[in-house]
Amino acid sequence: MPPFHFPPKITMLLVLSHSEDITTDIVLNRLNDLDVFRFNIDLWQDYEWFVDGHTFLLRDPTQRFCRDEDVHAVYLRKLFFNPPLIDVPAGGSEEAWTRAEVEALWLGLRDLAMETQRLALVHPSPFGRWNKIRQMRVASRFFRVPEWSAFHSNTCSLTAPLVAKSFGQNHIGNGGILMVREVEPEQLSPKFPWFVQKCVAEATHDVTVACIGEKLFAYELPRSSFDGQDCRFSSTLEDHWTPCNLSPAEANAIRRFMQATGFTYGRIDMLRDADGLWFLEVNPNGQFAWLDPHGKNGLLNAVADEIRQVHQRQQASSPRLFNSAS
Amino acid sequence: MFEIIPTLLTPAMLAMSPPSIPATQHTYDWETQRTEMTVDGQFVSPENAGTMRGTQSFVGTALTIDDWNQD
Numbered sequence: 001m002p003p004f005h006f007p008p009k010i011t012m013l014l015v016l017s018h019s020e021d022i023t024t025d026i027v028l029n030r031l032n033d034l035d036v037f038r039f040n041i042d043l044w045q046d047y048e049w050f051v052d053g054h055t056f057l058l059r060d061p062t063q064r065f066c067r068d069e070d071v072h073a074v075y076l077r078k079l080f081f082n083p084p085l086i087d088v089p090a091g092g093s094e095e096a097w098t099r100a101e102v103e104a105l106w107l108g109l110r111d112l113a114m115e116t117q118r119l120a121l122v123h124p125s126p127f128g129r130w131n132k133i134r135q136m137r138v139a140s141r142f143f144r145v146p147e148w149s150a151f152h153s154n155t156c157s158l159t160a161p162l163v164a165k166s167f168g169q170n171h172i173g174n175g176g177i178l179m180v181r182e183v184e185p186e187q188l189s190p191k192f193p194w195f196v197q198k199c200v201a202e203a204t205h206d207v208t209v210a211c212i213g214e215k216l217f218a219y220e221l222p223r224s225s226f227d228g229q230d231c232r233f234s235s236t237l238e239d240h241w242t243p244c245n246l247s248p249a250e251a252n253a254i255r256r257f258m259q260a261t262g263f264t265y266g267r268i269d270m271l272r273d274a275d276g277l278w279f280l281e282v283n284p285n286g287q288f289a290w291l292d293p294h295g296k297n298g299l300l301n302a303v304a305d306e307i308r309q310v311h312q313r314q315q316a317s318s319p320r321l322f323n324s325a326s
Numbered sequence: 327m328f329e330i331i332p333t334l335l336t337p338a339m340l341a342m343s344p345p346s347i348p349a350t351q352h353t354y355d356w357e358t359q360r361t362e363m364t365v366d367g368q369f370v371s372p373e374n375a376g377t378m379r380g381t382q383s384f385v386g387t388a389l390t391i392d393d394w395n396q397d
Contacts, residue, residue: 019354020361022372028359029372038359046356062356164340176341189334293373 010035011315012070013307014058014113016106017077018042023289024077030295030304034073034311037066039109042082044102056109072314073120074113075307076285079106085171120310121212121303122285125262132167132195132281138260142253143270143279148197156185161199163229164188180230199229200278203271206231207244210288211258211266212302216251219291220244220272241290243297250277257282264306 012035017024019040028036039047039058050057058066081099088096113119136145149158150167162185166178188194205220219241221231246254257279258266267286271278292299333339350370353362363370 020352022361022363025360025372036359040354043354060356166337172338172341174341174343176338176343178337178340179342181340181342183335183340187335189336192337295373 010070011072011311012037012066013311014039014066014071014074014109015077016041016074016079016110018080018082020082021077021080023287026289026293026300027075027303027307030300031307034308037064037071039066039106041079041102041106049105051105051108056112068112071113071118073307073311074110074118075120076110076122078285079103118310118314120307121265123264125284127262130261130263130282130284135261135282136279139257139279139282141260142257143277144275145279146198146200146271148195150193150195152193153190156188156194156196158185158196158198160184161201162196163199165195165197167195180228182229200271200273202273203278204274205244205272207270207272207277208241208291209246209254209268209270210286210291210299211254211263211268212299213264213306214255215298215302216246216254217288217291217297217299217302218244218246223271247276 013031015024015028015036015038017038017040019042021040024038028038037058037060046061048059055068056066057068086093086095086099110119110123114123133150136148139145147158149156151157156162160183162183163180164178164183165180169177172178182199183196185196188196203223205222207218207220209219210217221241223231225240254268257268261282261284263282263284266282266284267288268282269280271280288299288303291297295301351364353364354360355362361372363372
């Protein structure tokens with residue numbers, strides 16, 4: 001590998017992403033005042049890197065550098081390879097092994113940034129993992145949560161109407177994903193693990209709330225605008241999510257829930273009926289740009305501001321909390 | 327007479343595949359560190375593409391629903 005040459009010290013935002021992530025493009029358009037190094041995991045073969053116990057050095061094909069000591073903020077977006085999923089034999093494969101090693105590096109940089117207080121907005125919770133079971137249990141202290149049950153064999157305690165859901169988003173085969181579907185519990189094969197939830201038949205809207213620090217950006221979608229139970233599989237190409245208001249009590253409950261999770265960012269999915277909101281889940285790194293693609297509601301600027309604040313905070317801190325390679 | 331025995335549902339039977347919509351062509355510009363997108367040869371701005379449709383986005387030709395991606 002050609003030797004790294006050390007350019008003058010600069011301050012930099014490191015973005016961990018993939019090359020087709022246009023949300024990163026949109027956010028970076030609002031951070032033009034920062035020097036940025038975009039580390040695209042799908043293009044990993046085009047980069048050079050060096051990481052050791054003291055520092056890291058990254059270089060892209062334009063010879064743009066990123067040094068540990070120059071990084072004042074790190075923003076984690078989405079780590080997708082291209083293609084995102086590959087077939088892996090039971091004995092493993094070199095491609096799968098390589099992807100895992102590369103992803104470990106990207107996440108290692110993320111973890112290092114969290115350790116040194118440079119990780120902006122999207123970060124793991126300091127209180128551990130928040131799978132949906134934990135989310136729903138904790139959320140019930142702040143919101144109505146539709147009754148749910150995870151079961152195996154003929155042990156479902158709930159009665160119809162129910163929807164089947166999944167805890168993850170693994171593909172089931174041929175690219176299929178188990179979406180939210182209305183089911184009768186007696187129809188479900190007892191050979192599989194199931195996660196079902198009471199159908200909120202009176203719900204009139206899907207609501208999603210992007211939580212950017214203390215700022216909340218709420219949007220709604222009439223359930224009459226799509227078929228079935230899952231708006232993600234709408235039969236129309238255009239979903240019209242529009243900004244909506246939250247009552248002071250709802251906003252307070254959301255902030256208290258987010259505080260309980262330890263997340264700075266989250267996009268909470270909910271349902272609304274005549275009596276208010278029902279909690280469904282929080283997505284700790286959920287997409288958001290489609291809600292305000294032209295920046296009319298302040299959501300994109302709020303994201304950019306949160307990132308810039310971390311960058312500026314590091315710039316202002318003295319002595320530096322991190323790195324030893326300068 | 328046949329007796330119709332109802333089939334019990336498996337997760338695969340409840341699966342759905344994303345609707346077929348045209349994939350966007352992406353070209354990465356290393357200088358600007360931005361993605362240039364075209365659909366049928368026409369340039370598309372990221373603002374007009376948003377994240378495509380809600381939480382769905384393309385990676386290559388694979389349409390991905392990627393909200394639940396904590397770590």
